[in-house]
Amino acid sequence: MTVTGKARRAVAAALALAATAPMLSACFEEPSAHEAVRDFLVGWQRGDYAAAARRTDGDEKVVSKALEDAKLQLDAASFRFQVRGMRRAADEVEADFEAEVDLGENNPLWEYEGVLPLHLVDGRWKVRWSPSVLHPQLREGQRFAVDVDPEGRQPILDRNNDPLQEEATLHVAYVIPAELKNPDELCEQLAKVTGFPQDRLLSRIRSAQPNVQVPLVTFGRTRFAQLRAQLTAIPGIRLDEQKQALAPDSPTQIVGTVTAVTAEAVQQLGGPQRAGDTVGRTGLQKAYQEHLTGSTSTRVITVDLKTLREVAELKKWEPDRSTSSVHTTLDRATQKAADAALVTGASPGMLVAVQASTGQVMAVAGTKEYHQEKDALAGRFPAGTTFSIMAVEGMLKARISPKQKIACPAERSVGGADFRQQGSPAGTTASLQANFAMGCATALASLARRIDGAELAASAHRFGIESSWTLPLKGFSGSVKPLKNDAATARAIAGQNVSVSPLSMALVAGAVASGTWRPPVLVTEPKTLDPSAEIDPAKAPRQPSPVPIDEKAIDTLKTFMRAGVTAGSARAAAAPGDPVHGITAAASQGQKPLAWFVGWQGDIAVAVLTQSADPTASASVAGRFFQGLNAGL
Template identity: 25%
Template sequence: MTMHTMGSHGRRRRRRGGAAVAVAAVVILLVAGYGAYAVVHAVVGKDGTPTPGSLARGFLTSWAAGDVDKAARDTDSPALSAKALQDYHDGLGESGLAFSRITPATRSDPSHPDDTLVRFHAALRVDSGKTAWSYDGSLVVRRTGGDPKVHWQNSVLHPDLHDGQNLAVGSIPTTQVKVTTADGTALDASAHPAVASVINAVASSRSKALKGTAGSGILIRSESGSTVQVLKTLSGPKPVVVRTTLDSRLQAAAEQAVRDSHNSGKPTALVAIDPATGQIKAIADTSGTTALSGALAPGSTMKLITASALIDRGGLSPSSAAECTPTVLVNGQTFHNVDNESATGSTMTQDFAMSCNTAFIRMTDNHLGMTDLKNEADDTFGLDGDWKIGVGTVDAAIPDPAGSRNERAGDAIGQGRIIANPLAMASVTATIAQGAFHQPILLPGIPQKAAARPIASSTAASVRAMMRTTAQSGTAAPRMSGIDGGAKTGTAEVGSSTNGWFVAYDSHIAVAAVVQGGKDGVGSAGWAVRDLLNADH
C-alpha cells in the first residue's frame, strides 16, 4: 500500500508531533488490520486506475491524517467535501481518527451497476480528546467516465447525516421537569395518578420560567444550527427541579384517602392546607380536575361563610335563637331540609350542628343585606377571584343575587348559583381555623393576595366553636370521633343526584373533600377527610 505524506500546502488540521508520524501510524493500523485484503486485491486495476478498494483506503488514510485537501481530491466533489471534512474536525474537536474493517462490496444499484460500496469502522476522540467515540459507516466509489472517485454525500461522514447538516459537540438543553414535594421527594405523574394532572400542570407552568443544567453530546445539526438528532450523550442534562409545598406523608395519605372503599369508586377530590401559611399540603383527585378546577355547589359547607356573615354583618351570635322548621317559604319559593329535620327552640349553634337549611335561610332573609353574603365571601375569605397558586385553578364565585331574595336564600345554604371546589372550601376552613386568610399556594414564594377585610378574631372563634360542636355531637360526629378539631358536612343537590361534602380542621391542617354522587357528606366525603386527619397524627 502506498503511504501518503502531507505536503506543505492545502487545508490541514494541526496535530501535535510530526505529520509524517501521524500518517504512518494510521497506515500501519490499516495495513495491520487489512494486509490480507491488500494481498488478494491489486492496488491498480487493468486500466491503470486505482481499484475501488485502494481508492477508498487512500481517501480514508488522508482523512484520518488530517489532509482534507488530499482526501477531497479523491472525491467527485472536492470543494464541497473539503469543507465538510474540515467542519467534521472542527465541530467535533476530533483527534486520533482511525479506520478499520474496510470492506468493499458490490452495490446493487441498477442506475450505477459499477458502484462499489465500501464499509468501514471509524474510531476517534471528540471534545478535544475528552471522549472516545466510534461508529460504522460506508462510502460509495463510483466511476463516472474516468478515474473512480468517492461519490460525495454527507453520509460519508456519518450514516445518519444528510445534505446541509453537520456534526458537532454541543449543548443538550434540559427538557425534563422534576416536580417534588417540599422535602424533595419526586412526584412522577405515572406513579401518582391521583395528582397527575397537578404534576403535569406544575411541570408545564415552570418549564419555561426555570432553567436546569444543560448536558453535552455529539449532535447532528441543521444549516440553521438547530439540533436534529443526538447521536451520543456525553454528559446528561439535569432536569429543572420544581419544589412544591406538598407534604410527602400527607400527599401519600391523601392519595389513599380518595380511594376509600366506602365511596365505591365514586369521583373523589380532596385538598389539605396549612392554615398558618396557606401552603397546600396535599391534593388528590380521582376525577383529575375537580380538586383545583371544579365548579360545584358546596352545599352546607357554605354555612361557614353564612354563619360568619350573620355574626359580622347581621349582629347575631352562636346563641341567637333560630328555629329549625322542616320548610321555609321565601318569596313564594319553598326550601326544605335534606331529611326534613326540625327542632324547636334551637340556636344558631344547634342549627349549624344539625345543618338546618331552613334556619339559616330564615336568618339570612331577616338579618342580612342583599350583598352581605357575597361581600363576606369576597372580602373576608378572599373568594373574589384571581388566585395565583402556581398552576391554573377555577376561582370560587358567590354571585350578586341582583336583588333576588330567592337567589340569596339558595346562596345561604350553598346552592343557588354558587360554585366552589375543594381548594376554595379548604381555604375557607383554614381561614376559620387560623382566624386569618392566607391565600393558598402550591409553589413556595408566590405572592399571596391579602383579604380586603380580615376576619374578626371573635367571629372566627365563634365559628370554630360551632364546628367543634358539629364534630362532637352534630352531623360530622361519626367521622370525627377521636380527632381533636372541628368539621362541617354538606350535601349539594345536583339535578336528581347529590354531591357529598365534608370540611374539617385539626391543629395542623384544614381539609375539604367532595364525592360526586355521594348521598350526603358524612357518608361519603367524610371518610376521605377522616383518613387524612388520622394520618396527620
C-alpha cells in the same frame, strides 16, 4: 431558522462586506483583493459553494465539498461573516474576519475570528486554500463535530425535597456513525417507522463524533413494544435501555405524566427536541416543561479522521443552570392518608388538604371518577350550607344570637325561593348554633331577611371567594351570583347560587382555623406563578395578600364548627389528637347528590366532597383521613 431568515442574514452580511469596499479601495491599488474576500465569504454564507471555491486557489470540487461538509458537520442553520480588516505585505494579503455560526438546537451562536490569506494567481487575487480557512485550528485530515451532552430531566420534589417520581425504563435507538455504510438509507427507514423527520436524524449523525454513540429516538415501554421488530430490522440501529425518574407518585394528576419525545411532540413544540428528551404531558410536568428540561452541555470540537479521536475543543457551552427541580408544598404522609381515606369509602369523592397557617397545598386526592386538577382544584360545585360559614359575620352584625331558636321545617320559602331539608334535623326547633352544626338549610336560609346581601358578598370575598389567586395549574376560587334580594341572599346562605372548588373550601376552613385567609401555594421554587407566560417578570401575576377575618366572627365560627363534630352532623370526622372542627352540607349537581365536609384538625384544613345522598359521607372520609394522619400512615 426559516429560509427567509437565512436570506435576511445573507443579505445583511453581503451589505456589511460591500460597505467596506470604499475604505479598502483607498488602501490597495487592486480592489480585487477585497472583491475576492467578499465573494468568497458571501458565497460561503449563501451556500453557493462553487462561487466561493472559484475565489480560492484550490480545486473547485474539493473546496466546495469542504465548505458544504463544514455546514453538515456543525449541523449549522446559518453562517454570517464580517470583515474586520486587511493587511498587505508584498504580494500577500491577509483579511481578518469574524464568523457567527448558528448551531441550531437552541445552542448559543458560535463566534470566532478567522483569517483569509490571499495571493496573486495569474494576476488575480485568490484565497490560499487550506482547512485553516474554515477555522484557524482545523488541519488537514481533520473535521468538525458537535458533542452534545444533555442533562437528565430534573425532578419534582415534595416539601421534604424527596422526588415525586419513580424510575421508569426508556428504550433508546442509537447508532455509531463510523460503523454505518449508508446513513441516508438508515434515516429514511427510521423516519418511516417512527415519524421523526429524516433530515434531522441524518443531521445528528453527520454532526456527531464518528466513534461515539448517537441516540436518535427514545421510546416508552408501550411504543417500544409496538416497534421493536421494525427497529431491529434496520441495519446499523442499536438498542439500549435508559432509566429516568418519570413515573409520577401520588398525587399523579398533579405531578403529571412524562413521555419520551415523540414525532408528534416535535411538531407541537416546534423546538430542538432530540432522542433522550422527555415531554411533560400533564400536571406540573407540563406546566414546568421548560424549567425541568433543556439543560445541555455543547462543545464544538475537531476530530482526527484516521483515529476518530478528538483533537481540540474549539468552544464549549456549559448547561443552563437555571434549569432545576420544581419544589412543591405536597407532603407524602398527608397525601397517603388522603388516598387511603378515599379508597376505604364507598362513594366517589375528592379531598384537598392545606396548611391553615400558610395556605400551602399538602394533599390532593380523588377517586377515579374525579380529576385531581380539573375537579379538586378547578371544579365548580354548589357549596351547600358550607357557605353559611361566610354568613356568620352578617349574623353577628344583625345581632343574631347563637342561642336564638330557629325552626328547621322540612320545607320553607324565603322571598319566593323554596328550600327543602331532608332528614335530620327537619321538624325541630333548635339554636342557631345547633342548626349551623347540623346544616339545616331551611333554618339558615330564613336568616336572609336579616342579613344584608352586599355584606354577605363582601364576607365571601374576605374568605377568598372570587379571589384572583394564581396557581401553576388550573384552579377555581369560587363565584357568587349577585345578591339583589332576600331570595338570592337565602340561596347563597344555602349555597345554591354559589360555586366553589374543594380547594377554595379548604382555604375557607384554613381561614377559620388560623384567623386569616391565605391564597393557595403549590410550588415554592421557582417562584413564578405562571411558568408558561412569556411576559415581563415585573408584570407577572401576583398572589393577593392574606386577609384577616374579624376576631369575633372567628371565635363564633370555631364554636359552631366544633359543635358540628361534637353534636352535629360531622360527628364522623372526630379523631384522636387535637380537636376536630367542621361542618357538613348536602348539595346536588344535576342528578348527582353531593355531600361536603369542611373543617380542620390542628394546622391541617380540609375540604371533602363526595358523590353521596348521605350528608355525613364526607365527614366519614375526613375522620379516616385525620385518623390515618395521626397514625402516621
